Amino acid sequence: MLVSPTALYALLLLAIPLAAVVLISFWTQTGVRDFDTTFTLANYKEALTDPLYRQLMLRSLMVSGLVTLITVLLAFPIAYFVSFGVKPEHKSLWIFLITIPFWTSYLIRVFLWKVILGYNGVLNSGLKVVGLLEEPLSFILYNVNAVILTLAHAYAPFAILPIFVALEKIDRSLLEASRDLGESRTMTFLRVTLPLAAPGVVAAVLIVFIPTIGDYVTPRLVGGPGGLMIANMIQTQFLRLNNAPLGATLAVIAMLIVAVIAVVFLILGNRAAGGKKGGRT
Amino acid sequence: MKTLKVYAIFYLIFLYAPIFLLPLFAFNSSTIIAFPLESFTTEWFTQLLTLSEMHGALLNSLKIAVISALLATTLGIFAAMAVSRYSFPGQKGIMGFIMLPLVLPEIIVAVSLLIVILRIGLDTGAWSVIAGHTLICTPFAIAILQSAFAALDPALEEAAYDLGETPVSTFRLVTLPLVMPGIISALLISFTISMDEFIIAFFLTGADPTLPVYLFSMLRFPKLLPAVMALGTILVVLSILLITIAEYFRRRGAKRTGNDTGGFL
């Protein structure tokens, strides 16, 4: 009973709108607010055959994948350090410090990277002042590299938290048991810690991968023409080209791809964590 | 562990580096955001006072953030109470769906709401931004409140009934004081998220921009960039302040009920 207002809200403002996106992707825009509601697959045909869309989709996947890989790889040692190397009374302070940047305006953080990486930006001017550089580096802004760097920075806390939580749940006596049974530190890490942390890593991967693929601000501000991603095209279709059905189609395709990858990854991760054994809480 | 600690400190520097640049250039007299720094000035902050459009956007954002925070926290209380006390069929599915905006790209939320609003024939405005922000803030509110409610020993409420209180007075005398820190924390976090959110506001704001939307439009004018740095400084300081207060309340609640799990998520 109690959950119903919240569930109702999510139904009205999330489920129905999401369904509307799917529905409208089969329509054709005829005016500013008018649609031809005859069922058509033309949008899907266009979205899947036009090389521009295909390129944007592939780039989004590539960027998202790389960002996920980088963030999770960089995050694991931090989560491990906070869980195992920090005194218990200081843990929440560390976690708090790590999460603070996440709560500040995303727009401003991304804009700052633009300022840092620009031709006359902080990095180039700074290096010039120190004398390490004579000509500004131009390859660092308005391309895919800048997008990846900025996203990896923005999503870092997302990756650390779930891994940290998984590591915290590990009963420390399991590690002692492994040592007691003759395993080295390294082998204990590989045979005990890592498998038990796997659910956290899976969560971290998904929590970074899913939102980054639909990111709009970062490619827009630091990506340049060669760094644009699918969300920018969705926005263009909706707000500039006034072709909501095509925009909706691109959104549906992107979500489908993400969903498939997420499910596959969940299954793989579950297997890696020995999910079939169950009983671990 | 030593190496890891050094790595962790560098990582923190990497995380904070961009934010530290904000005040550096907000108080720098040069109009170009680059080194070397020139002289100290508060000119850019006073310039903010003259941008009357910005004041409208600020008021608009404040209004939206307050209402969204109240709505999200109320919805969060319902859901968190339901989950921590009862198990019902389909609970996982329903909760998973409610929590979905946590990972859903915001552009999807924005676009889907826009379609429905336009299709119904309504105009976008502050109300539609509130609707969207409530949707994305609710999962955060639930996450915080759920741990607050879960930490509450059900025997405490039973003890209050047993000592003669009614369900209503029990909620007032026992439940509410104990989950209050969680509620305050949820309100502050939701407020902060709404204040900073850009995409949904960008799609749904209509004629009156929110502060982030206005800030985005400022980025096109290079001569306004120092003022952007000043505004950014204020926003970031405000966010950090609010989040710190929220963390304080969350911890106080955890201390009272005797378990600190650490972190918001």
Next chain:
Amino acid sequence: MVDMTADTPLISLQNINKHYGDYHALRNINLDIRQGEFFSLLGPSGCGKTTLLRTIAGFEDYDTGYVTITGRDMRGVPANKRPTNMVFQSYAIFPHLSVIENVAFGLRKARMSKADKTQAAEAALEMVGLKGYGHRAAHALSGGQRQRVALARALVLKPKVLLLDEPLSALDRKMREQMQVELIKLQREVGITFILVTHDQEEALVMSDRIAVMFEGEIAQCDDPEVLYRNPKSKRVADFIGVMNFLPATVREEDGRYIATIAGLGETEISEAQCPGGVPVGAATVGFRPETLTLLYEGQSATHREAPAMIDEVVYYGDMTYYDVRFDGVDHPARISMRNIFGRDVLAVGTQARVNWSPGALVVFEQSA
């Protein structure tokens, strides 16, 4: 404590049944609890004892039957309107209130001046030995102190019945034994009926005037501690309360007398009084407590009957020694407890010994009961 109404039950439970879905949690519970009694509900976890207590408190509904307190039907009366108060297993001390605020919590609606309320709360605190603790924060208390606060908080309302849900299980052994004695004293002092839920048979024996033993939602036996220990109605009750040795036997009737043939011990006559569950003619089980047997040392002769046995295991406890012995032709050991006396050696494992046993100390059960 003598009471004029001692014969009319304070609490009466009639034919209570409760289901959780398919699970039959309480089965045909019939129970009368007298004014001023220290009553215990004893059983293993999941036997329904806490459910029964919460039924009396008004936290659980029931499918059939009646709960009456002082003759008044309690159906539909919520927990906050019942003349019962509870000490919770977790103590449920309100963490946001001070000790005195916790104790005075239930007095909020009482028609008393504020000063009187404070005084009543202070008096209750003094009664449980926490004088001067009123202004401490609740979360700064130790386990034993929390328990005292929970007691004071319930007793300050002068309930007709105090319900205690495993109140000592969270305490360490020493503290638990101390609190047992204090609770008995306190109960005598206030004269309020206490109903205690516990899984610890020793605790129940020490504290209670009467004990109801429960298994699987059913009351197996309800008696005072001595009867329960000496004359358990079933093997299961016997096994749950203290230690009981069992030997297979057969019972036959001969001219109105009952003769039991017991494995390892031989033949003996038994009386009907030794069969609390009725005389089981045919296959039976004979039970005896460890302290009813003694090992005979050299030169000692049996005071009752004698049987040979082999010492299998010796467990030395300082003041006592437990011997596990095997009677001839029996494949499982029986336990004998012997008080250690200065100058008498503990016998070694493998010794062939003689056991003195008394036919009158036997209890006879149906084989399956």
